Amino acid sequence: MIDSFPVIGNIVDLLSKLPGVGEKTALKYSLWLVEHKEDSKLLSSYLNDLGNKVKLCRKCRNLTLNDDGLCDICKDSSRDGSTVCVVENIENFFAIESSSIYNGMYYILGSSVSSYGVDIHNLGLDFLINRIFQENVREVILVISSTIEGDLITQYIKERLKNSKVDITRIAYGIPVGVNVNFIDRTTLVEAFKSRRAV
Numbered sequence: 001m002i003d004s005f006p007v008i009g010n011i012v013d014l015l016s017k018l019p020g021v022g023e024k025t026a027l028k029y030s031l032w033l034v035e036h037k038e039d040s041k042l043l044s045s046y047l048n049d050l051g052n053k054v055k056l057c058r059k060c061r062n063l064t065l066n067d068d069g070l071c072d073i074c075k076d077s078s079r080d081g082s083t084v085c086v087v088e089n090i091e092n093f094f095a096i097e098s099s100s101i102y103n104g105m106y107y108i109l110g111s112s113v114s115s116y117g118v119d120i121h122n123l124g125l126d127f128l129i130n131r132i133f134q135e136n137v138r139e140v141i142l143v144i145s146s147t148i149e150g151d152l153i154t155q156y157i158k159e160r161l162k163n164s165k166v167d168i169t170r171i172a173y174g175i176p177v178g179v180n181v182n183f184i185d186r187t188t189l190v191e192a193f194k195s196r197r198a199v
């Protein structure tokens with residue numbers, strides 16, 4: 001049936017790729033958009049901006065609209081450049097940034113970290129290590145799940161920094177072993193951040 005309406009079929013195919021959205025839900029969304037023309041046009045223009053204007057910062061992988069490819073945090077000279085907080089994804093970055101407990105810089109590992117495994121070579125860790133040395137970073141804070149993947153990333157960073165004076169700390173408090181940081185609430189994440197420990 002849907003094959004006779006390729007316009008809908010194409011949208012269903014795309015929406016089905018979103019995390020947690022199956023074909024049935026994708027069809028429901030598509031038909032809702034057909035009935036809500038104004039929202040549909042608005043979404044189209046927002047998606048156009050998303051595709052054409054939003055980039056990942058070339059230094060920390062945060063979102064940016066800036067032409068030089070740097071995000072507002074990396075460009076902000078009032079922030080503490082001696083500390084880098086390594087987070088798994090942009091959601092964790094938002095959680096820490098909105099709590100105002102931290103005024104340093106970031107590095108976002110991105111979607112290569114998941115509960116299904118980690119591709120250590122796709123995380124940009126070599127780039128991060130170079131940045132730590134070049135910018136004379138004194139503390140690296142790891143906001144990383146206490147999972148096998150999280151431990152692997154932590155060990156890799158520790159090994160690469162073992163002959164340096166850089167302090168490496170990792171969130172701990174209230175995060176049970178094996179729990180992904182993405183599944184804990186924001187308050188717990190902030191408490192865990194405050195009570196980080198040396199690794």
Ligand SMILES: [Zn+2]
Nearest residue numbers: 057060071074
């Ligand atoms: Zn940045």
